[in-house]
Amino acid sequence: MICFAMLGVSACGPDLDPQKYLIKSILLSSYQEYSFEYLGNRPQKMTGTDSIRFDYKYYRDSTSIRQYNQGKLVTRVQLVYSGSQLVNSKIRWQFGRIHYKDSILFSYSGGNLSSFVHRGGTYQVVVQRGNVVSMKRGINVVSASYTAAYDQVANPLKSLYWLDHLILPSGATTTLQPLAIARYFSVNNITLGVGQLLGVTTTQRYFYNYLRGILPKTINYEIEDAKSKVTDLVYAFDIQYVKRDSSAPLP
Numbered sequence: 001m002i003c004f005a006m007l008g009v010s011a012c013g014p015d016l017d018p019q020k021y022l023i024k025s026i027l028l029s030s031y032q033e034y035s036f037e038y039l040g041n042r043p044q045k046m047t048g049t050d051s052i053r054f055d056y057k058y059y060r061d062s063t064s065i066r067q068y069n070q071g072k073l074v075t076r077v078q079l080v081y082s083g084s085q086l087v088n089s090k091i092r093w094q095f096g097r098i099h100y101k102d103s104i105l106f107s108y109s110g111g112n113l114s115s116f117v118h119r120g121g122t123y124q125v126v127v128q129r130g131n132v133v134s135m136k137r138g139i140n141v142v143s144a145s146y147t148a149a150y151d152q153v154a155n156p157l158k159s160l161y162w163l164d165h166l167i168l169p170s171g172a173t174t175t176l177q178p179l180a181i182a183r184y185f186s187v188n189n190i191t192l193g194v195g196q197l198l199g200v201t202t203t204q205r206y207f208y209n210y211l212r213g214i215l216p217k218t219i220n221y222e223i224e225d226a227k228s229k230v231t232d233l234v235y236a237f238d239i240q241y242v243k244r245d246s247s248a249p250l251p
Contacts, residue, residue, distance in 0.1 A: 017245075018154035018214045024242040029234035034163065040248030046162055054162060065161055075169060086159075086184075093169040102167050102174045104181075113185050118167065118176055125245060130187035135178055145194045146178040150188035151208065156215055156239070157183050179204065189216055201225065206235070215241060 025035040034052070046054040051070040065077040080088035080212040088181060090103040105117045112127040116135075123144075126134040137147040157164065166181050167174040179193045193204040203224045211217040219235040 015214060016214055018156070018173070020061040020246075021215060022244055023156050024240040025158065025238075026240075028236055031237075032186075037244070038242075040120050041244050043160070043162075052163075063161075073211055075165075076105055084155040089166050091165070091167055091174065093167060095169075095172050100169070100172055100174070102169070104176075107165075118183070127147045127185075132182040132185050135181070144197045146182075146193065147184075148179070148190050148194075149184060149192040151191050152208055153189055153208070153213070154215060155183065155186055155189045158187060159184060183209070202220065211239075211241070215239070 022038060022041060025033055027033045030050075032048055032050040032052075033048050034048045034213060035048055036043050040117075042058060043056050045056065046052075051069040053242055055066045055068070058064075061081050063079040063081075065079070066073060067075040067077070072091060076092040078088075078090040078174075080090070085106070085108055087106050089106070090101065091103045092099065094100070102119070106113060107115045107117075113125050113132065114127075115125055121137045121196060122146075123135045123137045125132060131150045132148060133150075134147045135144065137143060161184070164177070164180040164183060166177055167183060168177050168180075176193060177242055182190055182193070189206070189208060191206050191208075192205075195202045205222050205224075207220045208216045209218040216236070216239055218237060218239070221233050221235050222229065222231040222235065224230075
């Protein structure tokens with residue numbers, strides 16, 4: 001049996017199973033590091049070197065996530081489940097002295113995500129082999145569509161809610177984050193994301209270095225539209241992992 005050290009975790013051949021590992025920390029391109037604390041296999045807290053903190057609390061059919069910045073509460077997220085399926089993602093935040101809220105409703109067919117509704121707009125979703133490959137709303141000039149391609153390596157960010165908000169609050173409104181939705185629901189890692197909105201096409205390509213071929217270690221990317229192409233961007237400089245608690249159930 002061949003054994004090796006994997007980012008501070010001793011691992012042997014039989015342990016080369018991505019399902020046996022959780023994210024310990026992520027070092028982003030901003031050089032800010034975000035570390036996770038778990039109870040069993042559920043995240044309890046995420047702490048960033050930039051004074052951002054997430055606190056997670058679990059209830060029978062929902063998860064409450066509070067995001068703090070320098071000790072001040074900035075967003076409240078509630079994930080509502082039907083069984084193991086996420087059916088509603090609610091977010092609340094404050095801008096100025098006014099409190100705002102937004103949400104996404106998710107629907108399923110045959111156990112796979114089939115559609116979601118955001119601000120009255122319905123997006124039809126296609127899932128193939130456990131990955132979200134397309135999302136589309138409307139037709140013709142008012143349409144919005146997003147397609148994605150994937151590698152064959154396990155996605156450690158699946159079902160993990162953190163900085164990658166499904167809907168990102170900014171000022172008094174939010175912006176839908178299609179690739180964040182794809183990452184949350186997909187079993188593999190996105191390598192290509194193409195968005196078409198109001199006739200404008202934007203392409204994002206992701207490049208991974210893999211840890212022993214089973215999990216992403218670093219993530220680079222590039223962005224291209226009709227006017228420009230920006231390459232050699234960094235999403236994550238380093239992702240470290242920790243062994244799951246084998247005595248606790250999966251989250």
